[in-house]
Structures are given as structure tokens and as C-alpha cells.
Amino acid sequence: MPVLGFNITKIEMNKEGMGTVSGQVEVRLSPRVTDMRLGEIRTPTGKMNGIEVVFRYEVEYNPRIAVGAIEGVILYVPPQKDKIDEILNLWDDEKKMESFTFAEIVNFITKEVSPLLMVISKEMRLPYHVPIPRVEVKQQP
Template sequence: MPVLGFNITKVEMEKTSTTIPGGQIQVRLSPRVNEMRLGEIRTPTGKMNGVEILFRYEVEYDPRIARAGVEGALLYLPPQKDRIDEILNLWEDEKKIDPVTFAEIVNFITTEVSPMLMVLAKEMRLPYHIPVPRVELKTE
């Protein structure tokens, strides 16, 4: 697993409407990387360098009944350790992340953050931001 450490620094969910309208509700998930820098983690075998990534994960409902956001940091260790400089240089020069790294980061963040956002949505009586599997009966 390329993510060695994970820390949430801010969680917010706001219900902006007192009634939930009928019909279809669109939900937009927006993961965003705010900053990347060299980071390190201490392990029993010594220090390991990696890429520290500061992120914000936003959930927006349409119609605008609520919004949510989670901020945090994670330590990413690429499969090839020599790629750390390449990743950081691309960020410093162009504020871009290669698609493979971005996919790994977003998948990890979504896996870690979604259960917490589902609990908050349940407590605030909001629709979930991801579909929940449902059992349907077939009529013959």
C-alpha cells in the first residue's frame, strides 16, 4: 500500500435546506490536492521519506440541500522510491499530479472518508453521497 500515514484535520457538514425535495438528487464528489511536499515517517527500522499530501474532499448536493468537506494529510510512498523527486518536481513546476498517483490517492481518501460522511449524512437525515446496494424482487 503506497499510503503510509493518514490524518484528518477538519470535518464539516452543513444542511442548507430544511426539506429534502422529491425526485433525483445529484451528488458531486470533488477530491482536491492543496499542497504536496517532502515528508517523513519514523519506523522501527529508521526514517522513511515520502510525499506529504494535503487534501480537501468535498461533497456537494444538487439541488443545494447540503455540503460537506473533509481536510487532511497523508504520506504517500511511491512504489519506486526514486519517483519522490519526480512527483514533487512536477507539483512545484506545474501544480500537477500524474494520473496514476492521483488515482491511488483519491481511491485511498474515498475509502477512508466515505464511511464517516455516510454516518454524518444519516445523522443529519441527508441522502448518502454514494449509492447503497439494494435488494429488488423480480416479478415473473
């Protein structure tokens, strides 16, 4: 598995305006990688090197009823362990990463953050960031 560790370091959600909103509400999610550095994890078989990926997952509602973010760190181990230096050098030089690596990281972060966003949305009485399945009754002709 390419991700061996996941830690949330900060959660913030601010509700703006107390009135009710009518009409459709859009929720925009913006995952961002803010930093990458060499990291290691201790396992029963010894130390393992990986890449610490610092992220910020921003949540914005339109109309602007709330705004928030979740920050954290994951320990990413690429499928080819010899690519660690290549990934970090590309990040240090250009603040970029390969699309495959970015997709793996963002997919993992989204999978971990989404349930937390559901709980926060429920507690703050905000619309969910994903549609919830609903049962509809249709009239028979």
C-alpha cells in the same frame, strides 16, 4: 503499500434548507490535492521519506440541500522511492502530478473518506453519496 499515514484535519457539513426534497438528489464528490511537500515517518527500522499530500474532499448536493468538505493529509510513498524528488518538482513547478499517482492517491482517500461520509449522511438525514442495495419483491405472473 504506497500510503503509510492518514490524518483528517477538518470535517464540515452544512445542511441548507430544512424542507423536504422530492425527486432525485445528485451527490457530487470532488477530491482535490491542495498541496504536496516532503514528509517523513519514523518506523522501528528508522526514518522513511515520503510525500505529504494535503487534500480537500468536497461534497455537494443538487438540489443544494447540503454542502461539506473533509480535509486531511496522507503520507504517500511512491513505488519507486527515487521518484519522490521528481513528483515534488513537478508539483512545485506546475501544480500537477502524473495520472497514475493521482489515481492512487484519490482512490485511497475515497476509500477512507466514504465510510465517514456515510455516517455523517445518516446522522444529518441526508441522502447517501453511494446507492445502497435494496431488495425488491417482484410479482409472479
